[in-house]
Amino acid sequence: MPWLLAVSLYIMVFPAFAKITILGVDNPPLLFKSAEGVEGLSGKFGEMVATAIKKAHKENDFEVVWIPQKRALAELDRNNSGIFMPFTRTPDRENKYHWLLHLGDYDSNIYSIDPKIKIGSLQDLKKFKIGVLAGSIRERELRKILDGDVHIEAMTEDRMNYRMLKNGRIDLWIAQQAVVEDAQKRDDSTTGTKTTLYKVKKMMTYSFWLAGNLALPERDLKNLRLIFGTPTKFHQTSSQILSTK
Missing domain, CATH: 3.40.190.10 (Periplasmic binding protein-like II)
Incomplete structure (x- = not known):
């Protein structure tokens, strides 16, 4: 049927934008789940992220998935539309992720x-x-x-x-x-x-951040920069206190 062909072509040309996935690790009182979606991002870190998203009226652009810390890094690397918090920013990770929002040291x-x-x-x-x-x-x-x-x-x-x-x-x-x-x-x-x-x-x-997969689509990265701004250039924030002697 002609209309079915037209719909199929439209979907192929204008595919639905996938939501950005926020990967969160339950770590009270800094971050924990209190409800579903962006509304449920609670604790100091969660509220920082949720407030910025709500201020930009972008709640519908995100989904929130809660995962164990042990799986977090593998899940972030696997999900091209994934952003994760709280993620520790270190020199060896500096060029492997998009650093979106500084949550605190x-x-x-x-x-x-x-x-x-x-x-x-x-x-x-x-x-x-x-x-x-x-x-x-x-x-x-x-x-x-x-x-x-x-x-x-x-x-x-x-x-x-x-x-x-x-x-x-x-x-x-x-x-x-x-x-x-x-x-x-x-x-x-x-x-x-x-x-x-x-x-x-x-x-x-340690310096904690909201970080994104390096393969984030350009449109998602632009959207995230509009919401969270452009962070300052990284400086050495993870510092060893105890000596190895």
Whole structure:
């Protein structure tokens, strides 16, 4: 039928624009899901992104998919229309992604429930069982710097490390202070007990961003730049605090 042919040709010539996929990792209180779509981007990072999108009236241009941190990098590399947060900006990643919005710089600290534990260098970490978020830059850096000679318990949810610490299954937990405080608040309110955590050492400072696949279609990249602006030129923001001696 002529009209069917016309519709088919129209679809071929003017294909529907695919939505930009926001890949988010649940990491309260910095980022967590409170509802579906852009409206559900909550926490400090989520609200920054959602506010910019809403201000530009572009909510319908996006879909939001929540994934574990462990799968995040592979999913971002696979999805040509994907953007991801929070993503740590490092020199080795600088030219592999589009950096869209700076979310903030945060310290990762080493925590313990034992006030007697002392850490003088990264090599001292080999003595302990350490909890980190699976797939995070913290896990990658620890394995890289210590040549894999480190006992790591990688959890799919960072707040699970707090319970591991309380139960004696790990000796140290490396995380951001905001994440630690949120985990304490949630768990202690459930159990009715309060555990004192000690900050042993600041390990590293990380720069968190909203980042996009390098193969983002040009129209999507232009749209994202209009929404989030053009970020300032990258400078060294991921800094190692502890020495390797």
